[in-house]
Each structure stands twice: as C-alpha cells, then as structure tokens.
Amino acid sequence: MTDKKEQILNAALALFAAEGYKAVSTNKIAKKAKVSEGLIFRHFENKQGLLDAILGQAVDRTKVLFAPIIAESDPKKVIERGIRLPFTIDEGEYPFWKLQFKLKWEIEYSGAEKMRPFIEKLAWAFTELGLKEPQKEAEILNHIIESISGGILKDGLESQKPLMGFLLKKYSL
Amino acid sequence: MTDKKEQILNAALALFAAEGYKAVSTNKIAKKAKVSEGLIFRHFENKQGLLDAILGQAVDRTKVLFAPIIAESDPKKVIERGIRLPFTIDEGEYPFWKLQFKLKWEIEYSGAEKMRPFIEKLAWAFTELGLKEPQKEAEILNHIIESISGGILKDGLESQKPLMGFLLKKYSL
DNA sequence: GTCTATACGATGATAGAC
DNA sequence: GTCTATCATCGTATAGAC
Numbered sequence: 001m002t003d004k005k006e007q008i009l010n011a012a013l014a015l016f017a018a019e020g021y022k023a024v025s026t027n028k029i030a031k032k033a034k035v036s037e038g039l040i041f042r043h044f045e046n047k048q049g050l051l052d053a054i055l056g057q058a059v060d061r062t063k064v065l066f067a068p069i070i071a072e073s074d075p076k077k078v079i080e081r082g083i084r085l086p087f088t089i090d091e092g093e094y095p096f097w098k099l100q101f102k103l104k105w106e107i108e109y110s111g112a113e114k115m116r117p118f119i120e121k122l123a124w125a126f127t128e129l130g131l132k133e134p135q136k137e138a139e140i141l142n143h144i145i146e147s148i149s150g151g152i153l154k155d156g157l158e159s160q161k162p163l164m165g166f167l168l169k170k171y172s173l
Numbered sequence: 174m175t176d177k178k179e180q181i182l183n184a185a186l187a188l189f190a191a192e193g194y195k196a197v198s199t200n201k202i203a204k205k206a207k208v209s210e211g212l213i214f215r216h217f218e219n220k221q222g223l224l225d226a227i228l229g230q231a232v233d234r235t236k237v238l239f240a241p242i243i244a245e246s247d248p249k250k251v252i253e254r255g256i257r258l259p260f261t262i263d264e265g266e267y268p269f270w271k272l273q274f275k276l277k278w279e280i281e282y283s284g285a286e287k288m289r290p291f292i293e294k295l296a297w298a299f300t301e302l303g304l305k306e307p308q309k310e311a312e313i314l315n316h317i318i319e320s321i322s323g324g325i326l327k328d329g330l331e332s333q334k335p336l337m338g339f340l341l342k343k344y345s346l
Numbered sequence: 347g348t349c350t351a352t353a354c355g356a357t358g359a360t361a362g363a364c
Numbered sequence: 365g366t367c368t369a370t371c372a373t374c375g376t377a378t379a380g381a382c
Contacts, residue, residue: 004348020279022195025375036349041377043347104327105275106193112328136339143320143336144313151316154277155285163316166309177366198357209367214359216365 005043007033012050017095020106021051055109058100062114065089070117075125080173082122082141086149087157087164098153115142141171178216180206185223190268193279194224228282231273235287238262243290248298253346255295255314259322260330260337271326288315314344 011033015024026047030037044050069081089097103109119142126134144167151160184206188197199220203210217223242254262270276282292315299307317340324333 020193020195022193023279026377027375037376038350038378039348045377047376102278105278106196133339136336139336140317140340140343143324144316147316147320163309163312166306167313170313199359200357210358211360211368212366218359220358 004033004035004039008035008040008043008050009054013054013099014095016051016054017099017102020102022106026050054099055103057096059114061096066118066121070121072121075128076173078121078125079129079141079171080168082118082145083164083167083171083173086145086152087161089149089152091157094153097149101150101153115146118142177206177208177212181208181213181216181223182226186227186272187268189224189227190272190275193275195279199223227272228276230269232287234269239291239294243294245294248301249346251294251298252302252314252344253341255291255318256337256340256344256346259318259325260334262322262325264330267326270322274323274326288319291315 008029012024012029015029015032026037026040029050030040040047040050044053065085069078069085072078072081100111104111119138122138122141123134126137131137148160148163181202185197185202188202188205199213200210202223203213213220213223217226238258242251242258245251245254273284277284292311295311295314296307299310304310321333321336
C-alpha cells in the first residue's frame with residue numbers, strides 16, 4: 001500500500017474513473033501519486049500498460065462479484081441476489097466499476113463477455129421457475145440491473161434505491 | 174450541406190461519436206472535413222464551442238423523438254411506442270445518439286433531464302392502466318429502454334431485436 | 347527503485363494574407 | 365470566408381544520475 005507502484009495504480013484508477021483515460025495525463029497521475037513521472041514508465045512501460053494493469057483485475061473482480069450468485073442453488077435466491085447486487089457494492093469500489101462503464105464507451109473494451117455467466121445463471125433460474133422464455137427474461141433483467149448500476153455509479157445509491165424493493169416485489173420475491 | 178461550416182459539424186459529429194471528444198484532435202476534424210484547421214476556430218471559437226454546437230441540437234432532437242409518444246392519448250400505445258422507440262431510430266442518426274451515450278460518461282453532461290417528459294408520460298400510461306406503482310414501473314421500463322438503446326448503439330440492432338417482441342408480450346400489448 | 351532533465355511530436359489556438 | 369504559417373504548451377516517453 002505504501003509501495004510506490006501501488007500508489008501509481010491507485011491514483012491512476014481514481015483519475016481514470018473520474019475523468020476518463022484519455023483526459024488524464026501521466027503528469028497528473030504522477031502528481032496525485034506523489035511520484036516522479038518517469039517512474040510510471042519504469043513500472044508500466046507506457047500509459048496503456050498502466051490501464052492494462054488496472055483492467056487486469058477486472059475479470060477476477062467480476063468473477064468474485066458474481067460467485068455467490070453462480071453458486072446459489074435456489075432459483076428464487078438467484079433472482080433476488082441479482083437484483084440486490086448493484087445495491088450491495090462497497091462504495092470504495094465505485095471508482096473501479098465506474099471505470100468499467102466509462103471504458104465501455106471510451107474504447108471498445110468488451111464488458112459484455114464478463115456478464116455472460118451471470119446472464120446464463122439468471123436464465124437457468126427463470127427456467128426452474130417455469131417461465132416461458134427464460135433466456136429473454138434473463139436478458140431483460142440484466143438490462144435492468146446494468147442500467148440501475150450505471151445510475152448508482154453516476155448519480156449515487158439514493159437515486160436508485162426505491163427501485164430495489166419494487167423489483168423484488170415485481171419478481172415476487 | 175456543401176457549406177464548409179456544415180462539413181466541419183458533420184465531420185466532428187462522426188469523429189466524436191466514433192472516438193470520443195478528447196480523443197479527436199481539431200487537426201483530424203479539419204482533414205476529414207477537407208477544411209483548414211484554422212477555419213474551425215473562426216466558426217466555433219474553440220473545440221468546446223464545436224461540441225456545444227453539436228450538442229445544441231440534442232434537446233430539440235430529443236423532443237422530436239419523443240413528440241409522437243407525448244402526444245399519444247391511448248396509454249397502451251404509449252407503452253408500445255416506448256418499447257419500439259430504440260428499434261425505429263434511423264441508422265443515419267446512430268452517430269448522434271451514440272455521442273450522447275458517450276458523453277454521459279466522458280463529461281458530466283446530464284442526459285437524464287431530457288428523459289423526464291418521457292418517463293412522466295410512461296408513468297401516466299401506467300396510472301391509466303391501473304398499475305400499483307406507476308412511477309416505478311415507468312422508471313424500470315425507462316431503464317430497459319435505455320439499456321437496450323445502448324446495446325443497439327454499441328452492438329447493432331440485431332443484437333437486441335429479439336427482445337422487442339418479447340417486451341411487447343410481457344407488457345401485454 | 348526512484349528522481350531530474352529533457353527530447354520531441356501533437357495539440358489547441360492565433361495572425362495575417364488572399 | 366478561407367487558407368497558410370506559426371506559436372506556446374502539453375503529453376508521452378527516454379536517458380542518465382543517485
């Protein structure tokens with residue numbers, strides 16, 4: 001944590017999440033990390049390498065996030081946990097997830113791939129519950145969850161909170 | 174159309190939508206528009222002014238887009254048109270709307286304001302149809318429509334098309 | 347591992363001629 | 365209205381000393 005390499009990573013994540021990848025200069029990162037600018041290039045070769053280092057965690061962090069849902073064997077609980085998911089993210093992790101949403105539009109960077117296991121699990125749950133078109137139910141619910149997540153990341157938890165209880169009722173949980 | 178100012182506007186819109194505001198240089202815009210770089214600053218003062226000129230249309234274009242829905246007096250038709258909306262956007266307008274989505278994350282730029290009349294109309298429709306929590310129903314449907322729109326803009330119409338018929342059924346239309 | 351100094355192309359923007 | 369030439373600054377990246 002007091003390691004300079006860590007400081008660079010933390011500063012870069014915070015700045016990229018707040019202002020975007022292109023908008024942030026290595027100079028700015030160095031200043032925020034209280035480190036010389038050259039050190040960034042020693043550790044990460046170039047600016048892209050710095051972004052890659054941050055993004056390298058994304059696959060793992062997404063897996064961790066979805067793990068309890070994937071492991072769940074009760075279909076109703078799968079839906080419930082899915083709906084609750086965006087509301088249970090630790091605020092300290094907001095910058096990281098905000099960066100994922102930003103990059104989805106700033107560069108091509110496919111976040112869709114990482115959602116697949118989650119969507120499939122939702123589809124499985126809807127199948128178990130006897131819904132007619134489980135795959136499409138799953139995709140719609142995923143759309144809702146993704147859009148709500150975006151809303152939380154952009155406008156704060158409070159802006160979306162009323163929707164959680166409503167959704168749980170709507171999916172009769 | 175053959176007007177140089179128009180050429181700049183068109184080139185800038187296409188490039189901003191494809192690569193983002195920060196990522197595109199005035200030099201690149203000038204080359205695409207087949208115009209001298211200096212002319213951009215004669216017409217728009219600075220790069221931000223060029224973006225503002227493009228964004229100036231956003232409020233009006235959004236109004237035009239929602240106008241038929243706002244004017245609709247049959248609540249069922251309101252829901253139906255809302256669901257169909259993202260699927261009926263002219264492909265030639267994709268760059269413009271893609272830019273709106275991009276900027277929502279690249280700069281603060283509130284697109285939320287412009288959606289309000291639409292959400293309120295949905296809420297009115299759900300009220301007419303006797304739903305328990307029309308306001309929340311409206312916000313959820315808006316989330317779905319927004320996320321689907323994003324999907325179309327990012328991955329193409331085909332990626333989302335199967336969901337339209339399903340949604341119409343789900344809302345029993 | 348870390349810092350200072352610096353190369354050098356790109357970028358937003360201006361001045362002046364036509 | 366439009367172009368060419370030009371500028372100051374910023375941005376990424378490297379070299380070399382400690």
